[in-house]
Amino acid sequence: MGNIINVRNVRKTFKKDATQDLLVLDQINLSVKSGEIVALLGTSGSGKSTLLRIISGLISPSSGSVSFMGAPVRGPVAGVGMVFQHFALMPWMTVLENVEIGLEAQGVPVKARRKRALQAIDQVGMDGFESAYPRELSGGMRQRVGIARALVIEPKVLLLDEPFSALDILTADNLRNDLLRLWMKKSTNIQSMLLVTHNIEEAATMADRILIFGHNPGSIREEISISVERPRAEKPVVVQSIMEEIYQKIAKVNRADHAVGQRFQVISLYHRLPKVEVGSMIGLLEALGSEEFKKDSDLSTLAEELYLDVDDLMSIIDCLEILRLAFIDSGHVSLTPSGTKFSEADILERKQIFSRQLQDHVPLVRHILRVLHGRSSHSVSGERFLIELQDDLSDVAAVDVLKTVIEWGRYAELFAYNDNTDTLSFDNPK
Numbered sequence: 001m002g003n004i005i006n007v008r009n010v011r012k013t014f015k016k017d018a019t020q021d022l023l024v025l026d027q028i029n030l031s032v033k034s035g036e037i038v039a040l041l042g043t044s045g046s047g048k049s050t051l052l053r054i055i056s057g058l059i060s061p062s063s064g065s066v067s068f069m070g071a072p073v074r075g076p077v078a079g080v081g082m083v084f085q086h087f088a089l090m091p092w093m094t095v096l097e098n099v100e101i102g103l104e105a106q107g108v109p110v111k112a113r114r115k116r117a118l119q120a121i122d123q124v125g126m127d128g129f130e131s132a133y134p135r136e137l138s139g140g141m142r143q144r145v146g147i148a149r150a151l152v153i154e155p156k157v158l159l160l161d162e163p164f165s166a167l168d169i170l171t172a173d174n175l176r177n178d179l180l181r182l183w184m185k186k187s188t189n190i191q192s193m194l195l196v197t198h199n200i201e202e203a204a205t206m207a208d209r210i211l212i213f214g215h216n217p218g219s220i221r222e223e224i225s226i227s228v229e230r231p232r233a234e235k236p237v238v239v240q241s242i243m244e245e246i247y248q249k250i251a252k253v254n255r256a257d258h259a260v261g262q263r264f265q266v267i268s269l270y271h272r273l274p275k276v277e278v279g280s281m282i283g284l285l286e287a288l289g290s291e292e293f294k295k296d297s298d299l300s301t302l303a304e305e306l307y308l309d310v311d312d313l314m315s316i317i318d319c320l321e322i323l324r325l326a327f328i329d330s331g332h333v334s335l336t337p338s339g340t341k342f343s344e345a346d347i348l349e350r351k352q353i354f355s356r357q358l359q360d361h362v363p364l365v366r367h368i369l370r371v372l373h374g375r376s377s378h379s380v381s382g383e384r385f386l387i388e389l390q391d392d393l394s395d396v397a398a399v400d401v402l403k404t405v406i407e408w409g410r411y412a413e414l415f416a417y418n419d420n421t422d423t424l425s426f427d428n429p430k
């Protein structure tokens with residue numbers, strides 16, 4: 001079967017400021033074949049949504065090309081439907097009208113519009129609600145209307161950007177199953193779906209192929225092909241083993257993002273530290289030190305038992321690796337000797353261990369301490385470091401990194417911080 005979508009050497013940069021560009025996607029090559037569901041997994045900010053927008057023609061790549069059914073994509077494509085996490089439904093329009101507006105732009109006559117809208121509403125199981133207003137609908141129902149709006153244009157391809165992630169678990173399950181049923185019944189023109197998700201189980205139950213994104217810049221690092229027939233919900237053991245494989249590959253991508261040949265990565269002053277609070281790190285260290293997880297500390301087990309999103313879990317592990325408190329190896333998370341000590345220590349000792357690891361392994365902490373020591377007032381504004389970080393990081397990332405490091409440093413009692421005056425100092429009450 002032929003390729004419906006071809007993405008060749010796509011690269012995308014955004015203007016960071018007047019002089020600098022932010023490279024978001026690099027060397028993206030992918031094809032989506034007729035008949036398949038492809039899932040895209042990857043950490044937040046790796047450029048997945050940007051890629052979907054490029055494929056749909058909403059934005060253009062900086063270089064490289066996209067083609068849809070053999071024709072180059074140069075603007076919005078009629079055969080491509082988009083499903084977003086949140087749909088902007090018009091509050092003053094009924095369900096029917098909200099679905100119809102998708103066709104207005106295409107110049108479909110009124111009568112045909114109505115007929116197709118009613119059919120799309122039917123397909124998503126919303127018949128009976130045609131004349132309801134969005135305010136009368138639950139989140140799940142609104143999402144159904146959004147999907148109907150994508151279906152009404154009778155797309156050949158559906159691009160779905162975290163379509164279920166704003167819904168509660170049961171509603172998400174229900175909608176996911178309905179969408180799969182629709183797919184399996186082949187009652188629509190849809191030939192392929194490209195689904196962005198953070199949900200490993202969703203990828204494992206839905207996809208024929210899973211692409212794992214790495215970041216800085218975003219690129220496809222791993223691919224998993226799955227030949228298990230759908231529906232897979234009745235095969236929990238199979239789904240579980242697919243999930244294990246996904247976790248392992250994600251861990252591998254994460255690993256590869258670190259310096260090669262080094263057990264632990266050595267970070268620079270400007271390292272984009274993940275936004276992780278001390279409390280989350282302590283929580284994971286305690287879990288890893290507990291009897292329960294000493295037996296099995298696989299990523300999948302941890303994510304499930306601790307109710308953590310893989311992204312969140314990976315961010316915490318990333319930080320623990322930077323601090324040499326834990327490490328990951330083939331999808332398995334273990335404590336380092338310092339991490340073990342930390343997990344067994346009392347509050348004061350914990351702060352001491354944390355303080356030592358911070359000073360040894362986080363250059364920004366050392367830098368802040370150096371500057372503080374150098375000032376006769378032993379105080380300095382946070383802004384001073386923010387400006388430095390902004391040289392290398394986006395404004396938002398710089399703020400996040402500084403905030404994170406300040407929180408870590410405060411916990412370790414290395415310095416104090418006054419949020420009202422944005423001042424760092426040694427004024428910790430002793």
Ligand SMILES: Nc1ncnc2c1ncn2[C@@H]1O[C@H](COP(=O)(O)OP(=O)(O)OP(=O)(O)O)[C@@H](O)[C@H]1O
Nearest residue numbers: 014015022024042043044045046047048049050051
């Ligand atoms: N219009 C824009 N201008 C500047 N930067 C942008 C723009 N759109 C996205 N970015 C940046 O591009 C990067 C990738 O963003 P994108 O939304 O594609 O990531 P994502 O993988 O979808 O993340 P998430 O999983 O959180 O949805 C981010 O650093 C983001 O800040």
Ligand SMILES: [Mg+2]
Nearest residue numbers: 048049050161
């Ligand atoms: Mg996104």
